Amino acid sequence: MTALDKTKEAELVARVKAGEEVACARMMTWAERGDPRFAVAYDAFHADLGRARRLGITGPPGAGKSTLVERLALHWRGLDRTVGIVAVDPTSPFTGGALLGDRVRMGELSLDKGVFIRSMATRGVFGGLARATDDIADVLDLNGRDMVVVETVGVGQSEVDVAKSSDLTLVVLHPGGGDTIQAMKAGLMEVADIYVVNKADRPGVDRLVQQLTDILDVRDIPLQDRPPILTTVATEGTGIVELAGQIDASLAEREADGRLAGRRGENLRRRIRRIVDGRLRQDVWELAGLSERLDQGTAGLESGTGASVSAYGLAEEILSDYRERRHGETQA
């Protein structure tokens, strides 16, 4: 084994394919950090992707997502399918640090080599969360995992985007978890392919199911296209077999009628757009050195000694600097 840091892209790809955990973990780190070596490696393996079934699971905090994922994974292991899990938790906006505790919630999976769990913080990833989770899910696919789950807390648009970037999106809610209004605000309702009402042994479960039904009524979705609503008690394992069955059925149906291929194409387009967006941003701020331009233009503002600056004016100046510089490069 070559030391990981000296490993060439092709060799690492081979080691990931061979199922080596430490290689898989390092490839994920490259992905997470936006290491240029990941793009090189990706070119070498993208044609091998697409075997894994990808699920996005999201929902408000406290809905029991991790336990649900644990139970689903145990169920799939019983069917001899291998599993990869990406568990995303928020980064502290104040310190840039994060405490990632989802592994503990999935304790029963800890020693099963058929399950690979990776925890991820929302920030500190280069080029956006969804870019990184897509890449990491790809690594799990390359590593031969049959089922790949990306779990996020459904609190904001970027987390919801992550959940959407999958073959099938599950939205997990729980009674007593506040109004469905909150979930709607977070944009959760639109992305669900399956609703899971977890903690269904608690009071208020019927009301929650009714609320969901009402919302779907209002949205006037034809009956056959409606996302099914399932109830579970993940801590007890209740409803897991049914949920897993529904997941398989939904995937099979989508594969048969071409919706799965369409969705994957759509996801890929969105992903390329995200990569371009990310690169452009990096190009402007880092490569062309325009962060400095911003600093100069706003010098003294923080200490209250600078002159008033037009936000639009300065932005336009920075952009025209950028265009000029780019123009110069293409000329040369």
Next chain:
Amino acid sequence: MEQPIRVLIAKPGLDGHDRGAKVVAAAMRDAGMEVIYGGLHQTPEIIAEMAVQEDVDAVGLSILSGAHMTLFPEVKKLLDAAGADHVLLTGGGIIPPDDIDALQAKGVGRLFGPGSTLVELVEYVQAEVGRRRAAAGSA
């Protein structure tokens, strides 16, 4: 961009006194690290597995039970066997000086006893991970 340090904090063995582990985890988070909290009552096998999958820079173990001479070497051995010999293994607890020497001779990093400060600990992990990353030529 400086990549955040990833560290796994866990308690191997049967002892449940997690005050130290939790305070350290919070301090590391507040120092900008990504802390994977591995929880209580973990076996060396589970800890090594978590460290590998999470590709952490460092593993910090809290051991107050007196089982350190069994647990630290076991985790180190498993990390090495999994190809994760680059990971810094450090920790703290009630560990007599002679035992600390013996563990360091086996490749374990600095170990922090009672009265150590969070600042010391955070600075040590930052410096040691920085050194290892630089030596490996990675960012």
Next chain:
Amino acid sequence: MSIMDGTATENSSFESWKKAYDSAAQRDVSFETVSSEPVEALRTADDIEGTDPDADIGLPGQFPYTRGPYASMYRTRLWTMRQFAGFGTAEDTNQRYKYLLEHGQTGLSVAFDLPTLMGYDCDHPRALGEVGKCGVAISSLADMETLFDGIPLKDVTTSMTINSPAAIIWAMYLVTAKKQGARLDELGGTTQNDILKEYIAQKEFIFPPAPSMKLVVDTIEFASKEVPKWHPVSFSGYHIREAGSTAAQELAFTLADAFAYTEACIERGLDVDTFAKRHSFFFNSHVDFFEEIAKFRAARRIYARRMRDKYGAKNPRSLMLRFHTQTAGCSLTAQQPLNNIVRTAWQALAGVLGGTQSLHTNSMDETLSLPTENAAKVALRTQQLIAHESGVANTIDPLAGSYFVEDLTNRMETAANEIFDQIDELGGVVEAIEKGWFQREIGKAAYHFQRELEAGRQTIVGVNKYVENSEDDTKIETLYIGPEAERQALARHKAVKAARDESAVAAALKRIRDDSRSGVNMMPAFMHASETYATLGEMVDVLREELGTYREPPSF
């Protein structure tokens, strides 16, 4: 009277004191307790204006027992000096007990090792490296018999620090006593058996909260019928405090736990006065002298009021809170360990002034290892010095009526009541545990204290002040528990298993499973199984299958 200007009239007013105080220089420190509660420079009669001397303070042995549970307190009997001890094999610990009893200790207190606390036999793979390290290893009745060999159990009281498998360990103890010829109704002692605080603080749990509570109620029921002099549960704040809580949190969380058990027993159909009279408590005595005394006094008052008003207890013994105190292990330092003797001395004094019924004083070397014989002796002597030289045991509750102490006591009660309200809002103790609320609150307090310490706003001598950076700083003789204890325990365990009647063991384990399913009281089944030398691990394994195991939700 002022020495400054000789006029008496003007200077006797509060205002002029205030003026003089405000104009005086002040040391540049934060005047706060170790729990970060602000402390005023002076308390006066005005600050306890609302305190009724009869209804709130009262007299010793009278409701609300603020001044102590008994009328005569230490004038009749000193507190029980109960040093917690246990290490290595049952033989090793048996020797230490005999040593302590010879030196004037008046009660035994058993520390078990981690495998025992977690329900594993010494030969379980997870026990590797932990056998006999933090306490004594008890894997079967045979170990229990050795532990108390030559110590007549009807003549001593024994406290056992055991929680998740408490019912089983207690069953082994009861069988040992019976084999010595004792009757159950003459046995006195305490099993800690407070599972709620395990989820909250000490984290040595096995089963989920609900079935664990059921086992606790089984022991309470069994004690009230068969072992009437036993304290089946000791509601413990000690570990909550060690985990980093504040004094008020320790007080409130512990009492909230006690009330939760009380409610569970009432639900079982037990009359509150049949079991509450055997309730006992276990508190920490930390470094802040007066805050601790106030905590103990407030504990008695809150408890008496709630037991009477909320749970309808009538027997005075159901209303009086009696407690064991241990000095704060977490306050001890590895640096300059001799200082720990002094810290422990005033913490012990706070316990005595707070009216404790029994006391453990920590040994100076406990941050480094389990205590050596010598260190354990100094710790015991500390209590004897307080008892026989300081004079504090001559009178009852000498601090009553102190403006400062009464005000602090009132504030403790208020703080605790606020916390009870929060717990109620969360849906009760078990619900709050499952939400990780207690764990999060304690974690926040612990982190806060550590940062205050590192910022120099809290002081620990030898750690962040008067530091000696020499190698000898922490040099002290320590007790080394080698791997021999583990080897000996394993050999013995093997021999015990080889000699027993396997079919009797199997039948006894089956009875445990059956009884667990039918929901009857488990104590008879545990005692029966102990007699067959079924091991702790075997019994707990059956329960693991039947009751499930608990995993803590991570909470920060």
